[in-house]
Every structure is written in C-alpha cells, then in structure tokens.
Amino acid sequence: MNLKLIGGAAALALVSTLAFAGSGAVADEYKWMTFAVFGGIIALTMYVTYWAARQTHSTSEFYAAGRSVTGVQNGWAIAGDYLSAASFLGIAGLISLYGYDGFMYSVGFLVAYITVLLVIAEPCRNIGKYTLGDILAFRNDPKASKTVAAVSTITVSTFYLTAQMVGGGVLIKTLVGIDYHVSVIGVGVLMLTYVVFGGMKATTWVQIIKAVLLVTASILLVLFTWGQYGFSLPGFLQAVVVDPKVQAQVAKLVGDAATNMTPEELGQRFLEPGLFLKNPIDQISLGMALVLGTAGLPHILMRFFTVPTAKDARKSVLWAMGIIGGFYVLTLFLGLGAAINVGPVDILALDKGGNMAAPLLAQYVGGGADSMLGNLFLAFVAAVAFATIVAVVAGLVLAAASAMAHDIYVGVIKGDRASPQEQVIAARLSSVIVGILAIAVGIAAEGQNVAHLVGMAFAVAASSNLPAIFFTLYWKRANTYGIVVGMIVGAMTAIGLVMISPNMTYPQAVLKEARKVLQGEPAQPAMQARPAQPASSLLCELFALDGCVAYTPERAASAEKPAKPGAAEKLTLLNEKLATLTDAKDIAKVKQDIVATEKAKAKAESDLRKFDGQTTSMMGLEKPFFLLKNPGLISIPLGFLCVIVFSLMFRDKRAEEMWDELYVRQNTGIHAEGATAH
C-alpha cells in the first residue's frame, strides 16, 4: 500500500508542476530539462523513502532513524538540513550585490557550529532521547518543561518553516514559472511523503542527497568561474575591481560619494565592508543570534539523536563543519563570479533580493541564455534549489511533529503511558497535521514580507532554547522555575522586539515612497558631507525614546539635484524619446526603462490602495520603536539572566537530586539511549 501511495504522491507532484509552468528564468523551450532533473531527484528520493518506510516501525526508528546513522552520514545530513535556499541563493545574491558585507553572513553560519560542537552535541546525545523537551525534563519538572520546550520548538520551527515555504514558492515561480500555490502544495506533498512514510531515515537521506547535489553544483560553478583566472585569488579579485558592472553597482550604492572616486576605487570598494550592513550595533546583534541560535535550533538538535554514540555526534559536527565551511567559502566565488559575469543589474531584474545570482551564473558558465549547456546548468541549479527547500522543510516538520506528539501528547497528556503503537500513530498523525498547516500557512502568507522570520527563528532559539539547555546541562542550581521563566521571557522578548522593529511594514513610510514614485520629487539643494553621528546615549541606539538623537550613518557631499518627474510624466517623456530613436540598442534600453517604470507605477498604485487611510503598523506604531533589525543583543542576555535569577529565587529538590546523574551521564554516556538493531 505504501508503495502505491508514495508513487502516487510523486506522480501528483510532478504532473502538477508540469501542468502549471508559466514563464520564469528558464526559457520555455528548455523547461523539459528542468523537469527531467526535478523528476530524477524526486524519483531517487521516493525510492529512498520506499526503502526507509519498510524499516520504520518503532518510535526510535521514526524520530531517530533507529540511531543507526553513521557520523559521516549525519555530518552530510546536518549540512543538508542547515544549508537552506536562503544561504545557497540568498548569500550568493547578497555577495553579488554588496560584495564584502554579504560574505560576513557566511562566516557567522560556520562559527555557529563551534558552540554546537563544544557545548551541545555530545551531552545532548548522551542524555537525550528524541526532543529538546526530553533534555530539559531530565532534571526539571517533566510536564512543565516539556510543555514550554514543545511550544518553543513549534514556534521556532513555524517561523523557519513559513519563511522556507513562502521563499520557496516565490523562488520556484521565479526560476521555472510554476504557479506559487502549486509549488507550495508540491513542496508540501513531497515533504509529507518523506516524513510520514519514511520518518527520520528518509528525511536523513533526502538531506544527504540534497547536500551532495548542492556541494557538487557549487564546486562545478566555482571551477568554471575561478578557473578562468588560473585559480589565483588576487587575479580573480582584480577582475572584480576592474569590472564596469561592479563599479556601476558601487557607484549606485555609495551615491554622491562616487563623484570623487576613480573607477578602480569604486571596484575596490566592493571588496570593503559597509555597503550593506550600516549599523554596527545591529551587526553585533545579528552575530550573537547566528552564533548562539544555531545551537538551539530544534531541527539541528534532533539530528544528534540519530547517531549511535556521543563519539559519532562529535564526528558528525566535524564533518558538518567541513562541508558547511567549505560551502560558505565557495559562496565568495559564486557571488563575486555572478557580479562580474552576470552583473548586478541583470540579477536585480529577476529578483530584488539577488536570489537569482547563482542560477544566472550557472546559465552563464554553460554558454549563456541561448545555449543548450547553459540551460542544462540552470536546470540543474533550479532543481537543486528545489531539493534544498524540500529537504529543509522535511527536517523542520519532523522537529515540530516530534514536539507535538512526543512531548505534548505522550509526555504531558498521557503522562508517558502510551503504547509503542499509539506513539508511532501519534507521530505520523502529528506530521500530517504540521505538514498540512505548513501548506496552509505558506498559501496564506503569499506576498507577505517573510525575510525577518528566519532571523526571528534564530533569535528565539538563542534567547530561549540555548539558555535552557545550557543551564540544565552545566549548572547544578538551575531548576524548573528558571528554565520556564527564562524560556518564556527570552522568546517573548525576541518576538516582541521584532514586532516593533524596522522589519515590520509601516504604512506611512510605504505611502510616502509610493507618492514619491507617482508624483515625483522636488529639486534638492547641494548638501555637504556629514560624518556618521552616534546616538546621544546607548539606550538611544536601541530605542526611539523621547529626547533621543538617533544614530545616523555618514553622508557624502552631493551636488544640486533637479526635480524628478512622477511616473506618469516619466512614461510620457520616455515614449516621446522612443519615437525619436533609431538605434536598436537605444530603443531596447528605453523599452526596458518603460517596462520598469510601469512596474514601479503599478506597485506604487497598489500600495496606495492597500495602505490608504492606515497610519500605523499592525502593532499600532507609526514608526519603529526598537531601532535594530535583530533583537539578539537584548533578548539573549535577558533569557540567560532570567534562568539564573528565577532558579536562585526558588528551590527544586528534584533538579538538585538529579544533578549527579545528569552530569555523570552527559560526560560518560552511561545509560545513553542505544541503537536499535537491524
């Protein structure tokens, strides 16, 4: 029966994608190649699921693949779980648009694994079973700690999941033109098939397959791009510096300061910090959430329960660090390669966030938009991006479902008295519920700004899960009170601060921008250069309080600017100009301008309609009250502090009595959950 269902799901996913393909980055005549590669990947993962489903009967097999995954396999699976489309396409895109600053993200994602290796992996393998809740319930009150752990796990996973579903839907639409709803449902059905039938074993192998594909694609792209320069680092960077497309992008980014710079200086500026990340305190806040958040992500934590021993957990982090680090070094070449070969203008034309940098680079190195090989490469990269989304989403759903079934249903509601059969049914049923919810949320959130959700997931994990795990493992005096209060305060602070931060949509600012597009801008007098100005106090760096002077970045001197016409007037001017032109190249350029202006006009008009009459954000604010985009700087220390303070305020006999056992077991692995024989 399973085989039929799995095959049916695969066919459904493939047929639906074929039927609804519209226009995208891949040209219509080459789409069959993308679908062939898609189909190949789906067939392979379905075979793996069929094979895994026959070995998945018990809870340990469903949640932890029978603890039979080897260290090396788990290392690849961690990389597959962690390298989301956001990092593959997003970071390469950021580097292709902003140079150095994009690469700074790459560094944080690898350094995060030092915390995982030194603090989390081995102790969690030694005392854990399936979930974050199991670790916290070891010493603390089981029902209370399992409840908060499950809520936190589901919260973090939902944020991450929504970002992946929405981002993935948009991405597949941009790449191959498949309708948004169809791709969200397609991703959802595939992921559900893996998780429900094959459990952790299938999920693990889907992640391994995806990681291998991703790494292969990246290495090939870098070989082609960097190879042109004989693998010389200064030679490659020199090509970036002298590239006119890069110079034009920097000139656009630095604005008026560009007038005093030579082309070489502009190009060199691309390799220097400060084009994207402008607020230093925000950067440090982001760094804290990245480095500490990874260790608290439930779907990463869960991976450590799949290996037989703590030694294998250690080995898996080492492999993961090798793969993840190697991949992120490659992003430098992918991003800069896309900048010089494709150019920021063409990348931005397809996607504002730069997500199309890597796919377009693939098309370029294969021979360009009209070549067979170029489109085969593009098809391959598109299919890898698709596999990436499915693999990450599967891991997230499994983590959320385990919190729901194992922590809440079995642990809290049944008081740990559920038959093995009942537990497996609960696990599968929860996966179906979470999966369907993920599809529903993905469809409901269409068109929403979800970019801040991944950052929020990391911030909550760092402010809530990490302090709880850390003090449970390493501090004798920690107890239920501290853990529960710390987790709630940490998570609420992180979420609350984001809700009042610049990440949210503020109608007044949107309306002002829209009016600028439609009505044009008045002439501006010449302005003098002004250095960056610090805020009047540290508190004023963080909050928009009364009497505060906020931080302002430096401004270059600018010449007098003439008035800019509104969109309608600009279109008339462009059309008049078009009529006088004869050169084919000029005509094409003006036509492009007309299309862009029409797009901007339509967007501004729809914004005006959408936000007409609104003055405040969904939190009732006219402008951000919290001035950073990342809440980590405040919420992480607060989470840690609350665990300490509330643990000290109360005493919990069980937490202290269990300390010796926990500490000995986490260090030695005595009585650790064993592997199930197969």
Place this chain on the structure above:
Amino acid sequence: MAKTAMNWAAIDADPRFQTLHRKKTAFLWGLMLFSVIFYFLLPIGSAYFQELFKVKVWGPLNIGIVFALSQFLVAWAIAGIYARRANKEFDAMAEEIIRDAQHIK
C-alpha cells in the same frame, strides 16, 4: 543493555571523574571564549576599523578579506584541536570510569 542501578553521587565524587570534569571544563571554556572573541572581532573590525580592513596586502586582496577567510581556518582549527584532545584523552578517561562504574559505591 540492561540498565543497572548506579550510585551517581559516588561516581561524581570519584577522583577520576573529578579530573575529567576539571580538565574538560577548563579546556572547553578556553576554546569557547577564544572563538567568541575572535569571531566578534569581525563585525567590530568591519564597523569601527574600516581603514585597517581596507589596507591592501596582495593585489586587491585586503586585510578585511584575509581576516574573514581566517575565520574559517580558525573555526576548523578549533574543531580539530577539540576533536584531537577528546579522541585521545577525554574518551579514554571516560572509558575507564564506565568500566568501573558499577563498582563505584
């Protein structure tokens, strides 16, 4: 494996376990502290020491890029140092305690 009752307090108090605990704690804190400080030098440097980051050392290659790339090497080195010590020393010490665990009363 049947799980026999253990005297956890006695194992915790055992001098061999205490040695393992002391060595491991000092080592882990040292590595962790170093890696956190080294990492945060990157956002701090790129924000407050831009002039230093812009200094070119090899063609267009500047200190900023060299420092960012060095983060990868340092992260791998820390992982390597930890794995070496854990594989060689901590595992053996834990192994000995596990062997005797049932007899420590």
